[in-house]
């Protein structure tokens with residue numbers, strides 16, 4: 001798995017003259033987006049977690065890019081004017097910790113090139129193409145096995161031609177170390193060493209053989225001068241077309257999960273087979289648990305335990321594993337999911353009471369507090385966001401009260417996590433359930449339980465009420481072996497990894513702002529159409545909206561559903577006994593403009609009533 005990339009962006013770009021006197025080459029826009037930003041987006045979409053950019057000339061331009069994309073790390077080559085690209089690469093080398101992709105900053109290219117390198121069996125590989133006739137070709141000479149031995153801009157130097165250097169490679173950390181050593185040994189005779197020369201040197205010396213992977217008709221251009229820029233602009237529509245052919249049909253899911261996902265999350269599932277007991281897959285799962293933990297607490301405070309299963313599995317894990325026989329549990333039931341928690345508790349014959357509250361009016365926290373004290377409860381379980389109606393429960397306030405009274409808190413955050421900002425320590429949540437297919441925007445199949453460390457330690461001796469879903473056993477086994485006890489959903493985990501990369505890039509705060517903007521577009525239409533929302537606005541999550549069925553006798557949910565589905569929108573019926581509603585969720589990889597487009601479908605349907 002390739003997790004890092006390095007972009008060399010220190011160069012002066014002097015051949016582009018006035019265009020790059022005050023700006024690095026990477027910021028040349030094509031199709032209105034700086035080329036280096038396009039490259040950054042392609043790298044993150046290909047599953048790169050961290051991009052190190054080696055800057056130099058006008059390096060401050062990169063600071064705004066790094067501010068926009070968490071996951072970018074900048075390293076300045078202070079001697080950029082006196083060194084070549086290898087000098088910039090050497091500045092980045094200390095931050096590289098594994099296999100990585102190496103790119104030049106002045107490229108436009110078809111993202112398929114990244115996929116090809118990531119899929120390569122060779123650890124060190126350089127991408128080559130057929131003829132570009134660009135006038136600045138770097139020709140590559142192979143040995144008989146197809147490995148790099150020499151590069152030159154002079155075609156006559158290369159008796160056997162493997163192809164032209166593209167400027168995208170995949171290297172092992174070890175190979176980079178050898179290239180840096182080569183540079184240091186040649187500081188005097190080659191002060192402006194280019195990275196491709198260092199690659200040729202280490203490969204020819206056979207200390208690290210670098211394979212040449214040629215794609216004859218690869219769509220790419222490097223931009224070193226005005227004529228290259230013209231060529232790149234001419235090629236750009238073809239790159240866009242090639243990439244658009246790989247896009248999947250757009251279906252906007254306005255049901256409350258599984259939510260709409262990005263194409264990059266979908267494609268993350270398509271990868272080489274792996275046995276999940278290999279160390280490499282252990283790394284993937286460990287990274288997932290660490291990153292999920294960081295989304296809900298400070299470093300080192302939270303443990304995330306993964307299970308194969310849906311959100312209900314995570315709920316069942318918590319209830320069956322986190323309450324001792326001597327415990328007494330209060331379950332708040334103000335919707336279908338609160339009721340489900342009570343159902344699970346009854347299956348396990350826990351000592352519990354369910355406190356029923358309105359499915360659409362805000363929870364009376366004072367009444368809950370009084371109830372908790374009245375009967376000496378040891379545990380309290382609540383749904384953070386009742387997906388039944390869109391009602392948001394005052395979880396931090398209630399859990400803080402529980403904490404002050406020594407009551408362990410168990411929270412179903414299946415539809416809240418990754419949209420609502422949660423800090424389990426600040427909010428006094430001991431155990432919390434969620435799933436891979438809602439606001440985190442991954443695929444269905446992974447259930448997870450977040451645990452505050454001390455709370456988790458305290459459950460060790462609790463009875464084993466089931467086999468598969470035991471929290472302590474699953475946690476212990478993974479800690480010891482970095483494997484799950486049972487077969488994990490491999491492809492869903494790869495998708496979850498990509499979803500986490502994308503969540504970190506967007507940030508949970510901005511994701512909630514985007515969801516809220518979608519919700520506002522919906523609410524505007526609801527009001528315009530004279531429809532009524534079930535839950536008072538102030539108590540809504542802004543993640544899902546329950547709308548009272550239109551009064552017209554002609555109204556049928558199925559008709560509205562079919563009408564919306566034909567236009568690429570999927571909606572969901574209501575789920576509350578107390579009122580007839582339909583529900584529109586606005587979670588997932590969707591944009592406010594798409595919600596606005598849905599509201600015209602709703603409007604059109606409403607006119608038929």
Ligand code: PLP
Nearest residue numbers: 310311312337385387412414415
């Ligand atoms: N809890 C809440 C709050 C939910 O919204 C859902 C599903 O929508 C679940 C639990 C159950 O999740 P699943 O259907 O993945 O089992």
Ligand code: MG
Nearest residue numbers: 136137222224
């Ligand atoms: Mg060049």
Ligand code: MG
Nearest residue numbers: 104106222224
């Ligand atoms: Mg160049």
